[in-house]
Amino acid sequence: MPVMIITGATSGLGEALARHAISRGYTVLLTGRRIERLQVLKEEFGDAARIGQLDVTEPEKAWSIIEQLIQEVGGVDVAVLNSGVSNFQGEFSPETEQWVIDVNVSGFMQTANRFFSYFEERGSGQLVGISSVAGMFGYRASTAYCASKAFVSNYLQGLRQRARWSKASITVTDIRPGFVESEMTEGKKGMFWLVPADYAAVRMLEAIEAKKTRAFVPRRWALIGLLITVTPNRLLDRL
Numbered sequence: 024m025p026v027m028i029i030t031g032a033t034s035g036l037g038e039a040l041a042r043h044a045i046s047r048g049y050t051v052l053l054t055g056r057r058i059e060r061l062q063v064l065k066e067e068f069g070d071a072a073r074i075g076q077l078d079v080t081e082p083e084k085a086w087s088i089i090e091q092l093i094q095e096v097g098g099v100d101v102a103v104l105n106s107g108v109s110n111f112q113g114e115f116s117p118e119t120e121q122w123v124i125d126v127n128v129s130g131f132m133q134t135a136n137r138f139f140s141y142f143e144e145r146g147s148g149q150l151v152g153i154s155s156v157a158g159m160f161g162y163r164a165s166t167a168y169c170a171s172k173a174f175v176s177n178y179l180q181g182l183r184q185r186a187r188w189s190k191a192s193i194t195v196t197d198i199r200p201g202f203v204e205s206e207m208t209e210g211k212k213g214m215f216w217l218v219p220a221d222y223a224a225v226r227m228l229e230a231i232e233a234k235k236t237r238a239f240v241p242r243r244w245a246l247i248g249l250l251i252t253v254t255p256n257r258l259l260d261r262l
């Protein structure tokens with residue numbers, strides 16, 4: 024049975040992915056800060072799940088909890104680095120921006136780097152990062168968030184290149200969701216093509232199992248991705 028670890032599995036996309044992965048036969052290791060949510064999920068999933076409370080902004084502590092979980096199940100095949108926060112609602116202060124960077128950039132890098140080394144040592148594995156279509160451009164109402172997701176995508180690209188030069192067989196997958204219903208997007212205005220987290224999770228798992236390099240979720244967001252790529256910066260600057 025394949026083993027998948029998910030960071031940020033206490034709600035939204037992470038929780039939905041866990042549920043779907045279990046239905047496909049995976050054993051899942053669920054992590055996040057909210058222990059009460061993790062306990063509810065453990066009760067629901069039984070032996071198919073193990074839980075570990077961790078905060079990705081405390082990397083050493085977080086990694087020792089992850090190592091403990093890995094030891095318990097004998098190894099991890101897929102690591103989905105999904106933990107993330109946003110200032111989608113337009114909050115703009117050095118403190119809010121720092122918080123987004125701490126979780127989405129530093130927390131992500133610390134976990135991704137350690138998992139990459141783990142897979143190198145193990146000889147194989149799949150590292151999946153959840154970036155966003157929002158990582159393809161800057162946006163005034165979520166300045167740090169967009170910048171943080173650009174970091175995620177570019178860091179993953181660097182890891183993919185490292186994987187090519189490594190003796191290990193490591194797949195690096197960049198998942199770029201559009202708008203998905205979750206705590207993160209609750210109350211946000213101006214969204215379109217919004218999909219339920221369950222629907223997005225099915226598409227995410229398809230992309231993971233197909234060992235895609237990059238995947239827009241749902242796929243129609245690739246059109247927006249293309250549009251962003253061909254739009255001159257002087258127009259994007261006016262958003």
Ligand SMILES: NC(=O)c1ccc[n+]([C@@H]2O[C@H](COP(=O)([O-])OP(=O)(O)OC[C@H]3O[C@@H](n4cnc5c(N)ncnc54)[C@H](OP(=O)(O)O)[C@@H]3O)[C@@H](O)[C@H]2O)c1
Pocket residue numbers: 030031032033034035036037054055056057058060077078079080105106107108109126130153154155156199200201202203204205206207208
């Ligand atoms: N919803 C969208 O439209 C959308 C679009 C594109 C990309 N994404 C990305 O998808 C991922 C999941 O987001 P979501 O929409 O499912 O939102 P969500 O329901 O708010 O989930 C965010 C998850 O991140 C975890 N998290 C936050 N801070 C953490 C920390 N310091 N340490 C460990 N875990 C932490 C949360 O768990 P705890 O609070 O329990 O720690 C939660 O499980 C994020 O990376 C997000 O940027 C979402």
